[in-house]
Amino acid sequence: MRVLALLLSFIALTWALPAIHVKGNKFFDNTGKQFYVVGLDYQPSVALNDDPIADSEGLKRDLPYLTGLGINIIRVYSADATLNHDAGMKMLSDAGIYVLFDATDKLFSINPRDPSWSLDLFTHIKAKIDALRGYDNVFGFLVGNEVIINGWGDTVAAPYLKASIRDAKxxxxxxxxxxxxxxxxxDIxxxxxxxxxxxxKSIxxxxxxxxxxxxRWCNGDDxxxxxxxxxxxxxxxxVVFTEFGCIREKPRQFKEVQAIFGIMxxxxxxxxxxxxxxxxNxxxxxxxxxxxxxxxxxxxxLQTQYKNLNLQYLTExxxxxxxxxxxxxxxxxxxxxxxxxPLPPAADSDYCQCMMNxxxxxxxxxxxSASISGAxxxxxxxxxxAEINANSSTATYGKFSACTxxxxxxxxxxxYYIAxxxxxxxxxxxFNGVGQIVANPKGCSSIVTSVPTKTASASKSATASSSASQSASASSSASQSATASQVVSATAVVVEGNVTQTATVSSSKSASVTRTNSVSASLTQTNSVSASLTQSATQTDQGQNRYNTQWDEAFGSASSTLPLLGLVVVVLMSI
Structure with missing residues (x-):
């Protein structure tokens, strides 16, 4: 039985349609043969659940007419990610037909009148991708259909469209x-x-x-x-025509087919x-x-036009x-x-959850929804x-504008609550029941604020310094004192229960670290780059926290200080 199972698996792989990839402005399959899209848009309104692939009985009815045209691919506008598509996709694969799926729909798509890119839409796109990507005859996914439709004014939505392409890829x-x-x-x-x-910009x-x-090509045109x-x-x-076929007169002659696959x-x-x-329609x-x-x-x-094609194939x-x-x-x-x-930020679920924590x-x-909007x-x-707002007209995007x-x-x-x-x-x-207090925020080390942070605490301190020539001397002192400080810089904040860690980088490429659970340390380098780390078990007034970057971004400009941080730690450990 094991041998039979392996044999059946081998046969299934042998019969699977070859994957299609891109090189330059051409499609090729994985045998190196050029692939042309000889296709038909397929979305019968009679399909169960508005999903013609999950409706395997309806597809079985239509399949002879699809293969009779001589096509090798269909475009499907609507697919329900919660339904099973095994039977339908296998029927199409056995018939040598690939499928291009629209990953967006009338409920989930970029609205050119109020454009945005967020996890709300990306989660929907990913659900379709996950439900369908495993089939051998999936050609690809369209992340938008006619988003720019009303004219030049709609082009303000283009950055969000480009961001969706980036994240889907x-x-x-x-x-x-x-x-x-x-x-x-x-076609405007x-x-x-x-x-x-x-x-x-980039691939x-x-x-x-x-x-x-x-x-635009109707009967009588050339x-x-x-x-x-x-x-x-x-x-x-x-480039492909994802829809073509003027209906100014019927029946349509489809003479444009010879130009699409010939002179063009x-x-x-x-x-x-x-x-x-x-x-x-x-x-x-x-x-x-x-x-x-x-x-x-x-x-x-159309059948005549497709069957009369004399395709010229390149080898990859x-x-x-x-x-x-x-x-x-x-x-x-x-x-x-x-x-x-810049483009809008990535719709990153981990990053957004980190902020929520x-x-x-x-x-x-x-x-x-109405009460939330009011709140x-x-x-x-x-x-x-500002950090949740986005304006593509000025390319101004808050760090959390792509969250849900x-x-x-x-x-x-x-x-508002913090303030x-x-x-x-x-x-x-x-906010009339819209908000709820989080008793013990989990905290997250990836989030960075850029507002003044005031801390009052009793602390001990130790310092270490190094010259630009990288010869370092270290000194330490311990003193019990009450201090108050204010830092205006990029500051990372980590909250763990009642302990707060902060790290800051100033605009002069210096970073200071404060560790206030009885120990603080600072490091200064003669090239004006410094770093500091603070941990505090005391009450901290952070004012209006405004998250604006990742932890590693904060320290990117002060990376030359990182080897010296080890020296600071050694000094601290000796106190």
Whole structure:
């Protein structure tokens, strides 16, 4: 039985479709053969749960018509991450058909009128990725569809779109998936600089492929009259038509297919005809009624066009290109509004949870959205909420602007509570039941504040110093004293019960460390770089904490002092 199981596993691997990857502006499979997208958009409204892949019976009904077209890939707009897709994906794989999934939908996507990038959306995207990435015939995921749709004003959303591409690519890489990440654009004037923008800065922040939804070639048109030359231009990533097929007259002739795979095949890698089933928009090439399929003339015409293709394939070994090439980023010019540097912060669940672990006042899980919104408005009217705000027009992004809405709201009311608890007590966290006191914050060593920190304590001290020539002398003294200090600098804060650790770096590239559980230490270097560490078991008034960087960022500019910190520790240990 063990031998049989191994044999079946080997056969399954042998039959699996080869993974598709990108080199330059072309797709290749893992045998080194060029891959063209000969595709169809597939989203029958009659599908159970609005998921045509999980609806295996519906897919079984449609599969002969899909294979009859001669396609090798479908685009699916909606898939439910909670459903099982095994049967449907296997049917498609056995038929040699890949699937491109939209990872966003009408409920979870970037809104160009109020754009943002946050864990709320990224969690939804990751759920779809995790539910589908394991299938051999997953081509990739679209992290956006027609986000820039109403004109130039919508390009203010472009940085959030680019951030979503960056984070989706990083996540797929972290889980060992070779699935590709792309975007489907609207065919409008802003598409030109958007296409450039999504392939600039770096490979890590650029699309693996770029899609365009275009309907400009109608019956009677040709390459010139349809202005297809606008799409036939060099690009560092593959370009596909994620939707095509004008319905000015029916049945559609689909003569653009020969141009897409012919005269344009140096810059285009194929496309998806829109769409399989007849819906209210009248683009279907078949009609589904009472679980029966009837084809239209559009189906026959598309079938003829696809079967008459004479594709010219490259081999990967013969295709030489710089795999790291990207374009220069378009600059804002009054119409184009997308700023490329900096981009919005990563939607990092660990980082956001780390911030939550430091809060003393958080949102009550039972609070309504309306009441939370009101509480945040009140809180941010009295304290700074800059670290949860984002403005792509000025490329100003708070460190926690990509956290979930609940986490950002918790940060806001915590800011208010810290600033007002001395005068208002626990009422400063109430907000009519929206807030709740956290009795013992867990603390987190990754979070850094940049506000004055006042500490009063009794302490002993020891100092060590070194000259710029790296010859060091150390001296120590111990004294019992009461001190009060204020530091205005980047300060890391770690809260463990009633013990607080801080580390600061000043703008003059000096860092001071204070350790106030009866021991403090400071280190000075003649090149004006110093570091200090403070631990205190006394009462600390941190004012309005404003988190703005990672612990390692705080010490990045003072890295030359780190070897000398060991000397300080030695001196401390000897006291």
């Amino acid at each position: 990083a996540y797929l890489k972290s889980v060992g998936s070779s699935a590709l990440v792309g975007y489907a654009a609207t 004037d802003a598409n030109g600089p958007l296409q450039q923008y999504l392939d600039c 890590a922040t650029s699309v693996d492929f770029y899609g365009i939804n275009t309907y 390459y010139k009259s349809a202005s297809y030359a606008l799409f036939n231009k060099p690009y560092d990533a593959p 095949n140096q810059t285009l890698s194929g496309g998806f005809a829109y769409e399989y089933s007849q819906e209210d 009248n683009y279907g090439i078949v009609q589904i009624s009472n679980n029966q399929v009837t084809t239209f003339g559009d189906y026959t015409n 070994s013969s295709y030489n290109v710089d795999p790291t090439a990207v374009l220069s980023c378009p600059q804002p010019d009054g119409q184009w509004l997308g700023i490329s540097d 430091t809060l003393q006042c958080t949102v009550n899980p039972s609070a309504s 945040v408005g009140t809180a941010c009217g009295g304290v700074s909420c 809405s609940v986490q950002r709201s918790s940060y806001a009311i915590n800011q 007002n608890k001395d005068s208002q007590g626990s009422d400063a966290c109430n």
